[in-house]
Amino acid sequence: MAFEKELSDFLRSVEKRAFKRAVYSVRDEDAALDIVQDAMIKLAENYADRPSAEWPPLFQRILANATMDWFRRQKVRGSLFKNFSDFESASDDADYDFLETLEALAGNTATESASDAHSREQVLSMIEAAIGELPGRQREAFLLRYWEELDVAETAAAMGCSEGSVKTHCSRAVHALAKALKAKGIVP
């Protein structure tokens, strides 16, 4: 059936990234799998009849809500606050030059990125660790914009915030990642 295949293809296309995003948030693979399954079921039960073009932002919103529900169930207020804090400043290091770092990281070629000191897996692991350290809203905005490739408006809808907030979260996330990776000598 075409409808079922379309939904299956969509879920297959997003499930791995959804799992990784959930892992970045909850840091528990079993919990992340449960969250992704809940999100898939909710999308299928409640929104399968919507046009397929609406599924990506809907699924991201459902996934974010499922993640929040998981935190609520855990009742770990400290963890919740830590993961979803938005109160961090963009920088507390006066000597750190964003532009210089961004140019250095974004301008590197692929051959330069094949670092002798780190295997690709190690680099990936460090990138994932840096992403895991981001405040929750910044991480969500970054992953939705650059990984899920939603536009600013779709990201804002998925996150339930303004487009301006999305831009701010994304910018801060990229700067924080650049700073963290530079400190570790990582070139993505």
Place this chain on the structure above:
Amino acid sequence: MTENPSQRLARIAALESRLGLRLADRLSEGAEKLPHDVTERLRFARGVALSRAPRPATQVEVYGSGKGLALGGSWWRPVASVLQVLALAAGFFLIGHLHSQAQISAAAEIDAALLSDDLPPEAYNDPGFVEFLKTSAD
């Protein structure tokens, strides 16, 4: 040549996008190398979700070729509905008929048993029985 603030902001935004996309590429590489047990759990979850999806209303349509011969839901649906209603009415009628026949048979058996039985003399003191005899005589 110095750049004005808006040019600087645009350059920063472009660099942010490039770095963001590059990091996302690396994350995608990692996501494609998930352990087998994780991919199996995801496949199972996908199956569960699909089984919960409400199915869209199906229409069985068989189209003939050429002159628009179609069994696709135009004329036969009301005919089928009428046939169903007629079958239901016939069923009710048959059940009612059989039920009344059974009641008549049962009453006749009781009357026959009463009439063929030995009649006790005190029965003639029963006004109801006397009335029954008068009615029967009529």
